Amino acid sequence: QQPVQSPQAVILREGEDAVINCSSSKALYSVHWYRQKHGEAPVFLMILLKGGEQKGHDKISASFNEKKQQSSLYLTASQLSYSGTYFCGTDEIGANNLFFGTGTRLTVIP
Amino acid sequence: DTGVSQDPRHKITKRGQNVTFRCDPISEHNRLYWYRQTLGQGPEFLTYFQNEAQLEKSRLLSDRFSAERPKGSFSTLEIQRTEQGDSAMYLCASSLEADTIYFGEGSWLTVV
Numbered sequence: 710q711q712p713v714q715s716p717q718a719v720i721l722r723e724g725e726d727a728v729i730n731c732s733s734s735k736a737l738y739s740v741h742w743y744r745q746k747h748g749e750a751p752v753f754l755m756i757l758l759k760g761g762e763q764k765g766h767d768k769i770s771a772s773f774n775e776k777k778q779q780s781s782l783y784l785t786a787s788q789l790s791y792s793g794t795y796f797c798g799t800d801e802i803g804a805n806n807l808f809f810g811t812g813t814r815l816t817v818i819p
Numbered sequence: 820d821t822g823v824s825q826d827p828r829h830k831i832t833k834r835g836q837n838v839t840f841r842c843d844p845i846s847e848h849n850r851l852y853w854y855r856q857t858l859g860q861g862p863e864f865l866t867y868f869q870n871e872a873q874l875e876k877s878r879l880l881s882d883r884f885s886a887e888r889p890k891g892s893f894s895t896l897e898i899q900r901t902e903q904g905d906s907a908m909y910l911c912a913s914s915l916e917a918d919t920i921y922f923g924e925g926s927w928l929t930v931v
Contacts, residue, residue: 711861741920750910750922751862796861800917805875806852807920809861 710735712799714810721817726785729813731797733778740773740780741798741807744791751796754782787817823923825911831929832901839897840926844913851894852920853886854910855879862910862922868894901930 712733719727731740739758743751755766757773757780768785778799784791794814798807824843832838844851849870854862865884867875870891880886883901888894898905908925 738917743922750925753919753921756919798862798920805850805869805917806864806867807862808864809854811859812861 710799710801711808712797712810714795714797714813716813717811718814719816721787721791721815723789723817723819724786726783727787727815729782729784729795729797729815731780731782731799731810733799733801733808735778735799735801737773737775737778737799738802739800740771741800742771742780742782743796743798743809744793745796745812746793754795784815787815789817789819791815792817823911823913823921825909825923825926827926828924829927829929831931834903834930835900837897837899838901838928839895840909840911840928842894842896842911842913842923844892844894844911845915845921848913848915848921849891850914850916850920851888852912852914853894853896854912854922856908856910856925857906865896865909898928901928903930906930 742754745751759775771782773780794812826841851868853865856862868888883899886896910925911923912920914920
């Protein structure tokens with residue numbers, strides 16, 4: 710079941726913050742976040758496990774509300790290198806693969 | 820750790836021809852996945868192997884598609900009688916059990 714991401718696109722100035730949301734109608738074991746640059750493969754950012762803590766590295770962090778089957782990715786003090794399409798991949802309980810949303814295109818401008 | 824590698828990176832083929840893609844996963848990873856991605860969409864699951872066993876196939880995987888992982892290491896994805904709708908990026912990924920899934924660089928297919 711494909712998760713729903715919002716917003717579909719966002720434009721930020723360098724230094725601004727953004728939040729990307731991901732929600733599923735299925736019970737989830739984990740949520741994975743990836744960033745994809747145009748023409749390249751998705752690059753793993755972080756994984757949020759059921760019962761786990763909020764994760765983060767550098768200025769990118771994420772949370773997972775397992776009761777609501779929702780996850781949010783937080784980008785603070787955005788940098789030009791953050792530009793790309795962000796995908797959440799949901800790992801449904803009982804499934805053996807990830808279902809990906811349609812992505813959120815993030816553009817950071819100087 | 821050399822990451823997940825895919826070959827070829829780009830393939831242009833005429834409609835009706837067969838194509839084969841190869842994937843070499845990260846060496847200790849026992850799970851291998853194939854996804855397909857078209858422009859503006861997220862990756863769509865095609866199939867998944869645990870070692871050499873193909874455990875799951877998506878309904879997207881028509882009978883023209885076949886995937887193998889004969890010795891539980893590298894995998895091949897073959898598309899027979901290609902159609903223009905098969906044009907996409909084919910992504911291979913691997914993981915150790917249900918841990919983080921790492922993607923390869925992808926194989927772009929253009930059917931003309």
